[in-house]
Each structure stands twice: as structure tokens, then as C-alpha cells.
Amino acid sequence: MRGYSYEAPLFLPTPEIARNQPIPELLDKRLVIVTGKGGVGKTTVAVALGLRAAGEGKRTIVCEVSSQENASRMFEHASVGFHEVEMEENLWSISIDPDESMREYVLLQLKVRAMRDMLFRSRIFNYLAAATPGLKELVTIGKIWELAQLDRKVKKGRKYDLVIVDAPATGHGVGFLQTPRTFASIARVGPIHSQAQQLDRFITDQENTGTAIVALPEEMPVNETMALERDLRDEVGVAVDRVYLNGLYPERFKKPEAEKLAQLAESEDGAAKAAARAALSEYGRAKTQRTQLGRLKRGVEAPVKTLPFLFEPELDVEAARKLAGKLG
Amino acid sequence: MASVGEVLEGKSICICAGSGGVGKTTTSAAIALGMAAQGLKVCVLTIDPAKRLADSLGLDELGNEARQVDPTLFEEQGVEMEGELWAMMLDAKATFDELIARQAPDEESRDRVLDNRIYQQISSALAGSQEYMAMEKLFELHTEGDFDLLVLDTPPTRNALDFLEAPKRLTQFIEGKSLRVFMKPTGLAAKVTGRGVSVALGVFKKLVGFDLLADLAEFFNAFSSMVDGFQARARRVNKLLADPETCFLVVCGPQGEPIDEAVYFHRKLVEAKLPFGGVVVNKVHYPADELQADVEDLPSALAEKLGDPDLAKRVAANFADYQALAERDARNIDHLAGELRTSCVIRVPYLDEDVHDLTGLSQIDRYLFATAEERVEIAAGRA
Numbered sequence: 001m002r003g004y005s006y007e008a009p010l011f012l013p014t015p016e017i018a019r020n021q022p023i024p025e026l027l028d029k030r031l032v033i034v035t036g037k038g039g040v041g042k043t044t045v046a047v048a049l050g051l052r053a054a055g056e057g058k059r060t061i062v063c064e065v066s067s068q069e070n071a072s073r074m075f076e077h078a079s080v081g082f083h084e085v086e087m088e089e090n091l092w093s094i095s096i097d098p099d100e101s102m103r104e105y106v107l108l109q110l111k112v113r114a115m116r117d118m119l120f121r122s123r124i125f126n127y128l129a130a131a132t133p134g135l136k137e138l139v140t141i142g143k144i145w146e147l148a149q150l151d152r153k154v155k156k157g158r159k160y161d162l163v164i165v166d167a168p169a170t171g172h173g174v175g176f177l178q179t180p181r182t183f184a185s186i187a188r189v190g191p192i193h194s195q196a197q198q199l200d201r202f203i204t205d206q207e208n209t210g211t212a213i214v215a216l217p218e219e220m221p222v223n224e225t226m227a228l229e230r231d232l233r234d235e236v237g238v239a240v241d242r243v244y245l246n247g248l249y250p251e252r253f254k255k256p257e258a259e260k261l262a263q264l265a266e267s268e269d270g271a272a273k274a275a276a277r278a279a280l281s282e283y284g285r286a287k288t289q290r291t292q293l294g295r296l297k298r299g300v301e302a303p304v305k306t307l308p309f310l311f312e313p314e315l316d317v318e319a320a321r322k323l324a325g326k327l328g
Numbered sequence: 329m330a331s332v333g334e335v336l337e338g339k340s341i342c343i344c345a346g347s348g349g350v351g352k353t354t355t356s357a358a359i360a361l362g363m364a365a366q367g368l369k370v371c372v373l374t375i376d377p378a379k380r381l382a383d384s385l386g387l388d389e390l391g392n393e394a395r396q397v398d399p400t401l402f403e404e405q406g407v408e409m410e411g412e413l414w415a416m417m418l419d420a421k422a423t424f425d426e427l428i429a430r431q432a433p434d435e436e437s438r439d440r441v442l443d444n445r446i447y448q449q450i451s452s453a454l455a456g457s458q459e460y461m462a463m464e465k466l467f468e469l470h471t472e473g474d475f476d477l478l479v480l481d482t483p484p485t486r487n488a489l490d491f492l493e494a495p496k497r498l499t500q501f502i503e504g505k506s507l508r509v510f511m512k513p514t515g516l517a518a519k520v521t522g523r524g525v526s527v528a529l530g531v532f533k534k535l536v537g538f539d540l541l542a543d544l545a546e547f548f549n550a551f552s553s554m555v556d557g558f559q560a561r562a563r564r565v566n567k568l569l570a571d572p573e574t575c576f577l578v579v580c581g582p583q584g585e586p587i588d589e590a591v592y593f594h595r596k597l598v599e600a601k602l603p604f605g606g607v608v609v610n611k612v613h614y615p616a617d618e619l620q621a622d623v624e625d626l627p628s629a630l631a632e633k634l635g636d637p638d639l640a641k642r643v644a645a646n647f648a649d650y651q652a653l654a655e656r657d658a659r660n661i662d663h664l665a666g667e668l669r670t671s672c673v674i675r676v677p678y679l680d681e682d683v684h685d686l687t688g689l690s691q692i693d694r695y696l697f698a699t700a701e702e703r704v705e706i707a708a709g710r711a
Contacts, residue, residue, distance in 0.1 A: 039349015039581065070585065109535060122528035131544060132536065133449035169348045186445060190537025219682045252642050261643065264633060271626050272633055275647035281680045282646055288682065311649040313656040314584050 026241050027053045029210040030148045031163045031202075033177070035232075036214035037224050038169035041246040043070040044315050045214045045307070046166040048323040054090035055324070058161040061092040061147060065140055065168055065176075069095055074317050084147075084158060092158070094147070098136035101143040102129060108153055109191070133186070137179040141199050148202075174231045177203055177238065204237040212242045215296060217289035226299040233301075240302040244327075245293060247309040249286040258283045330672040332359055332577075332696040333366065335605045336477065339575045341470060341568070342605070343480045345597075346579035347589040351610040354683050354692065355579050355676075356481035357385070360413060361686065362693040367410035368476040373465060375418045375458060375483050384685035385415050392419040392426075394469065405686040414475065420461040424451040427464055431554040431561075440550035446543050447551075458483040467565045575605035580664075582612050582657035591667045606672030608696070609661055614677050615654035 026032055027049065034046040043064070050062040061084060062071050072080045072095070075087045082100035084092045107116045119125050129135055146153050148163040168176050180199035187193045203209055211232065215225040225243060232238040253261065258280060265276035297304050307326055312319045336342055336359070344356045353374055360372035371394050385397050394416040402409040425442060432438035441447050451457055459482065466480050533541045568574065576597055580590035590607060597604045626647065630640035665673045676695045683692060694706055 037349055038347055039586070106531075106535070110531070115531075119528055119531055122525070124525050125528040125532055128529075128532050128541075128544060131446075131548075132540065133446060135536075182449065186449060186543070187537045187540040189539055190533075190535065192536045192540075219684060252646055253639075257636075257639050260634060260636075260639070268633065271647075272629055275626060275630060275643050278647045278650040279643045282650070284680045311652060313652065 026210045026212065027056065027058065027162060029162070030208040031144070031165065032210045032212060033165045033167050033203075033238075034212050034214060035167040035177075035228070036169070037221060037228075040214045040216050040221060041307075041315070042169070042214050043074065043166050044320050044323065045212070045244050045246065045327075046164050047071055047074055047317065047320040048327055049212075050091050050164050051088070051317075051321055052324040052327050053162050053164070054088060057090065059090050059092075059159065060162045060164060061094060061160050062087075062164045062166065063144055063147065064093070064095045064166050066166075067095055067097055071095075071166060074315070074320060076316070092160070096140050096143050098140050101139040102136070104146075104154065105139045105142055134179045134183050137176055138183050138192075138196060138199070141176075141180060141203070142195065145199055145202050148208075174228070174236050177232070177236050181236065200237075206239055209238075210241040211238050212244055213240055213300075213302070214244045214246050216247050217245055217292040217296075219292060222292045222296045222299070225296060229300050229302060240300070243296065243300050243302050243304045244307055245296060245304055246307045248293070248306045249282060249289055249309050251286050251290070253279060253283045253286075330606060330674065330700070331698055332362060332606075332608075332674060335577070335672060336363060336575060339477065339573055339605075340475075341466065341478050341480070341571075341574040343466075343482060343569075343574065343576045344579050344608075345482045345576055345593060347586060347593075350579050350581045350586050351676075352579045353481050354689070355577075355608050355610065355696075356479050357415075358683075358689045358692040358696055359577075360415070360477075360479040361407070361689045362697050363477050363479070364411040364413040365407065365409050365690075365693070369412045369414070369474070370477045370479060371414035371416065371469060371475045372479040372481065373416055373418055373462065373469070374481040375420075375462065382417065384689075385413075392416070392422040392465075394474075401686060405690075407686050407690045411476075416465075418458075418462055418465055420458040421452045423461040423465050424457065427461075428554070431557040433553050437550060437553050441547070441554070444543065444547045444550055446547040463565050463569070464561075467561070467568055470568060570600075570602055572603060574603055576602055577605050578607040580607065580609055582609055582660050584660060587660045587664050590664060594668050604668075604670075606670060606674060607664065607668060608674045608676060609657075609664070610676045611678040612661070612675040613650060613654040613657050614675070615651065615658050 032049060034042050034049065036042050046062055050060050053060040064071050069079045071093050072078070072085070072087070075093070077085070077087060077093070080093050080095055082095065082097045084094050087093050103116065103120060106119060107113060110116050110119070144163060144165055146157075147160060149157075150159055152159065180196045180203060184193055184196035184200060187196065213225050213228055215221050229240045229243070232240055261276045261279050261283070265273055265280055268276065293304070293306065305327065307323050310319050310322060342359060344352050344359070346352050356372055356374060360370045364370040373394075384401075394414045397413040397415055399409060399412075402413075428441050428447075429438050432441065462480060462482060466478060469475065469478055529541070578590045578593050578597075580586040594604060594607070627637075627640050627644040630643050631637040634640050634643070661673060661675065665671065674696060676692055679688075679691060681688065683689060698706060
């Protein structure tokens with residue numbers, strides 16, 4: 001077939017997920033789930049997204065589910081617990097405790113506080129609740145759903161434009177987000193069955209719910225991010241909107257410069273040698289990171305945004321503010 | 329003071345604990361490799377290790393049992409090996425199934441549990457079951473006594489407590505024993521035991537639906553014959569964890585948050601009277617302390633040597649950034665050592681390359697198994 005000549009593209013474009021209508025921008029959704037493995041900076045990114053949305057005038061709440069209060073600590077605020085506490089203008093924070101969520105859920109179902117309290121004093125009820133797999137995670141997601149409702153279920157609930165969830169680390173796979181689906185299959189009848197289904201629809205509703213994965217530019221975290229995106233899609237039915245590659249080093253040095261520095265590191269002693277060595281190791285890491293960035297871009301369907309490594313002693317709210325400007 | 333080799337002398341179990349993302353799996357593998365290299369028969373138990381690390385240990389086709397890492401691999405990668413390195417990837421579900429099979433009085437009871445939907449959820453998805461099964465496997469391997477040392481890489485728990493309390497979670501099932509009498513299909517027992525119980529069951533049934541309650545009842549019934557066996561075993565597991573031959577190493581990173589986690593975890597270990605051995609801090613930026621004096625005129629000194637003022641400026645800026653991180657790390661580690669009242673803080677530097685093979689692991693061992701003075705020397709590139 002002469003006459004045809006084409007150049008194969010270096011990298012095949014990744015297929016777009018079939019979408020019938022344009023998907024709103026991440027921060028224009030009602031719920032954004034920030035996920036990823038431990039130690040990648042999920043909380044920092046969740047808070048940065050919160051700061052950005054709040055800065056745009058959206059009433060935003062950042063939810064933690066690990067009871068570690070990392071978000072409130074970033075604001076140097078006392079523990080917030082199971083309360084919606086204002087951190088800054090338009091920005092609130094809550095730590096969602098499963099036991100508190102359970103108490104609130106049961107109260108919403110029973111409507112009578114005395115009845116609820118009696119129930120929670122019952123040993124039988126507590127054992128059953130503890131022994132039912134996934135019930136804690138389900139009521140936690142239920143609370144997230146409740147926060148995202150314009151018609152709040154709790155009395156005098158504040159209306160939020162955006163709910164951001166700092167999701168648990170993915171050590172246990174996609175378990176947390178899968179809970180509603182799993183639960184709907186364990187409890188086949190009853191009100192909780194339809195509620196679990198409703199939560200599943202809520203999580204998988206691309207129109208209103210967005211998902212971002214935070215990753216690091218290293219081999220293992222990149223592999224795990226690719227696996228996580230696949231599992232979220234195949235096992236939970238969630239399409240990832242964005243991958244944030246966090247902690248990317250600047251490219252301060254070029255190859256010929258590195259060669260020059262290598263000579264200096266060999267020959268010199270003292271501060272010049274140490275400085276040359278530090279420059280070389282950053283050169284090496286920045287290069288390795290670009291390789292991982294390339295792998296990540298080829299390996300995931302969602303668009304990848306990079307976030308710079310912050311040379312800050314502590315990742316406090318000011319560090320998150322710096323990232324907020326680069327989230328786009 | 330203190331290298332991992334000294335800390336683990338005479339120990340038969342080493343448990344590496346810490347929050348996710350601090351390099352626990354790598355540290356566990358490096359410790360196992362280092363101890364095996366010294367002549368011991370060592371097995372590292374790991375949970376879902378990164379693929380390339382697994383590949384490097386020849387672990388790709390492993391099931392739920394220990395396999396020896398091919399001795400020729402060490403020679404190929406220039407790692408000296410006096411002993412034997414074994415490794416296994418833990419399959420929590422399979423371990424749980426084996427445990428049920430062992431504890432069940434007969435096949436029928438076993439199958440009733442294995443087929444139950446509640447059990448299937450508990451064994452595969454319930455948070456804490458990985459932790460519990462990791463301990464269970466550790467106990468099993470220790471009882472069999474085939475190894476000089478077992479190194480356990482604990483699962484990335486959301487909360488340090490999950491791991492320590494895993495065996496206690498069993499009480500949820502044990503308490504279930506008393507539940508089954510209330511959950512007979514007739515509900516007659518409920519009438520006998522009083523209105524409170526029947527109301528509680530009634531509300532629970534209303535919330536979760538009848539069939540889930542029936543599955544729970546069936547699970548408790550099926551499980552009841554094994555409760556005593558499980559209870560006895562949990563006591564022995566707890567005893568093993570507190571044994572002086574067991575050593576807990578806390579693994580963390582040098583940033584504020586992982587350091588706080590390590591302090592918290594250490595406190596939990598002390599409260600539970602479990603034997604704490606030391607702490608390994610990964611990815612530390614080593615400060616070049618003795619060079620501080622020269623730093624002020626560094627840019628001009630560099631410019632002269634490099635003949636490129638712009639490059640010299642960038643090298644100096646990079647060095648200043650690096651030194652700031654090194655100072656932060658040193659401060660955080662001082663704080664950690666103070667909180668833990670231990671001198672056994674082993675720092676592993678932030679290496680230029682990611683670690684994913686035996687060569688990388690033995691690179692880490694140079695720090696883990698060196699004295700403090702040696703570590704500083706190696707990090708400064710003088711050894």
C-alpha cells in the first residue's frame with residue numbers, strides 16, 4: 001500500500017472515558033474524594049483544594065475520616081471532632097467518627113433521642129453493630145452524603161457548595177468506597193439496602209462526585225496509582241477525574257552542568273564538595289521523577305497535574321496555600 | 329550507638345510497625361536480608377509488596393507459604409550471604425480459611441462458616457482482619473520453629489491501634505456466642521430475656537433487614553463451636569508478642585506527621601507492655617554540619633571553581649534548600665529521641681535511587697547495620 005505514509009505517534013493517546021455530557025470542573029462538583037496511598041500528601045492536597053474552593057467563594061467543608069485530625073492540625077486548630085468547625089472564611093472542617101455517625105444515623109431513623117440512647121446502651125445492639133462487616137464505613141459515607149445535601153438531614157445543618165473528603169489510605173484497596181456496593185449485596189432487603197444503593201449511586205455519579213488520586217513521582221506509588229485508578233473504575237464504578245503528582249523536584253541542572261559538578265564533587269573537599277554532591281543527587285532525582293511522570297501519564301486515563309516539591313520545614317496551611325494556586 | 333544487628337541479637341521475632349508510606353516493606357526486607365547475610369535462617373512476611381521488590385526476591389509466583397529466595401540471586405547481585413533468606417506474601421483470606429479449618433471440630437462446621445456471607449466479608453474486607461491474620465501467620469511460623477528469625481512487615485494501618493488490638497477484635501466474635509440464643513428463628517428466647525433485648529433486636533432488624541440479621545445469627549451459630557479454640561489461640565499470640573525474644577521496631581519518616589505517628593505508636597507499645605527495640609527513620613537528609621562555617625561565601629567559591637556564576641548560584645541555592653531540610657530532619661529526630669527516651673534511632677538517608685532490588689536493599693543495610701559513626705561517614709561519602 002504505497003502512497004500512504006504516516007508516522008506512528010510516540011505514545012498512543014489514552015482513550016477518553018465515554019461521556020455523554022461535559023463533566024463539570026472538579027471544584028464545581030458537590031463532592032470531591034481525595035484518595036491515594038499513605039504518605040503521599042493526601043491531606044495537604046485536600047486542604048489545598050478546600051482553600052482554593054473557599055477562595056472562589058464556595059462554602060466548602062473538608063472531611064477527615066481517619067480521626068487523626070491532620071487537617072485541623074494544619075490550621076493549628078484544636079481538634080474539631082464530629083463538629084463542623086470554621087477554619088477560615090468559607091472553609092469548614094470535620095473529623096467523621098464512625099461511632100458518632102452511627103449514633104446520628106440511628107437518631108435520624110428513630111427520630112426519638114431517648115429511644116436511640118436506650119438502644120446504644122444495649123449490649124446486643126452494640127455487638128451486632130460491631131460484628132456487621134462494613135457498617136462503620138457505611139455510616140461514615142452516609143455522613144459524607146448528608147453533608148453534601150442541600151436539604152440537610154440534621155437540624156439546622158449548614159448548606160455547603162462543596163464537600164471534600166480526605167479518604168483513608170488505600171492500604172485496604174478500594175474497600176472504603178466500595179462499602180455501599182458491598183453492603184447493598186449483604187443486606188438484601190430493608191431500609192439500609194436502599195440507602196446503601198443510594199450511597200453507591202452518589203459515589204459513582206460523575207456529574208456531582210469527583211475523584212482525585214494523589215501520587216508521588218516514585219516507581220511504587222506510580223504503580224499503585226495505576227492499579228488504584230483501574231480498581232476504582234472496575235470495582236467501584238468511579239472514573240478518576242484527576243491525578244495529582246505531588247512533590248516534583250525542579251529541574252535546576254542540565255546534563256553538561258551535572259558532568260561539571262561530578263568533577264567538582266570528585267576533586268573538591270569541604271562545602272564545595274558537599275554542595276556539588278547535593279546538586280548531583282537532586283539532578284538524579286529530578287531525572288528519575290520525570291521518568292516516573294512519563295510512566296504515570298501513559299499509565300492512567302485521567303489527566304495528570306504536577307505539584308512542586310515544597311522546600312518547607314513543615315507542611316502547614318501556608319504550604320497548602322502555595323499548592324492551592326497550582327491545582328488548576 | 330545501636331545497629332539493627334545489635335538490637336536484634338538473640339531475638340526470634342522482629343515486627344516493623346508504623347504508618348503507611350514510610351518504607352516499612354523495604355525496611356523489613358532489608359533487615360531480613362542483613363540478618364540472613366550474617367548467617368541466620370530468616371523469613372520475612374510481607375503484605376502485598378511492590379511488584380518489583382517482590383520480583384527481585386523471586387516472589388512473583390508465591391502463595392501463602394514461605395519460599396526460599398534463590399541463593400544464586402545474591403551472588404549475581406554481589407550480595408554476600410552466609411545464611412538463608414526466605415520470604416512470603418501474606419494472603420489474609422487464605423490464612424483465615426486455614427485457621428477455620430484447623431479450629432473446626434468437623435468438616436460440616438468448617439463449611440458452614442466458610443460458606444457464610446458474613447464470614448466471607450469479615451475474612452476478606454473487614455478492616456483489621458489483615459492485621460489479625462499477619463499475627464496469626466507469625467504465630468504459626470514461630471510455633472513450627474523452622475526459622476532463627478521472623479521479620480514481620482505489618483499492614484499499613486490507618487491507625488496504629490488497629491494493629492495492636494487485632495487479636496482483641498476476636499472478642500466481638502466471642503461475645504457473639506452469647507448472641508446466638510437470642511437469635512433463634514422463633515424469637516422465643518427474646519421473650520425470656522426481657523424487653524430490652526427484644527427491642528434492640530427489633531430495631532436492628534428494622535435497620536438492616538431481616539436477612540442480614542439471619543446471616544449474622546447463622547454466622548454466630550456456625551462459629552460457636554470454635555470460640556474456645558480461637559480464644560486460647562489469641563491468648564498465646566498475645567503472649568508471644570510480649571515475649572522478650574520479640575522486638576518491635578518503629579519505622580517512620582523524618583517529617584513532622586510521621587514522627588508524631590511514631591511517638592504515638594511507641595506510647596501504645598509501652599502501654600501494652602510490648603518490647604520496643606528502636607526506631608528506624610527512613611529518607612533522612614543528612615546535614616553537613618561541619619560545613620556550615622564555609623556556607624556564606626559558598627556562591628563565590630563555587631563560581632570561581634565552576635567558572636559559571638549562574639550555575640554556582642543554583643548549586644548554592646539547592647544546597648541551602650537541602651540544608652534546611654536536613655536541619656528540619658535533625659530537629660524532628662531529636663524530638664523523637666527525646667519523646668521515646670531512646671538512643672536507638674537508626675537513620676537511613678534519602679538515597680538517590682528508589683530501592684527495588686537486592687542491591688538496593690543491601691545499600692540500605694549499610695546504614696541499618698552500621699554504628700552511628702559509620703553511618704555519618706557513609707552518608708558524607710567518605711566511606
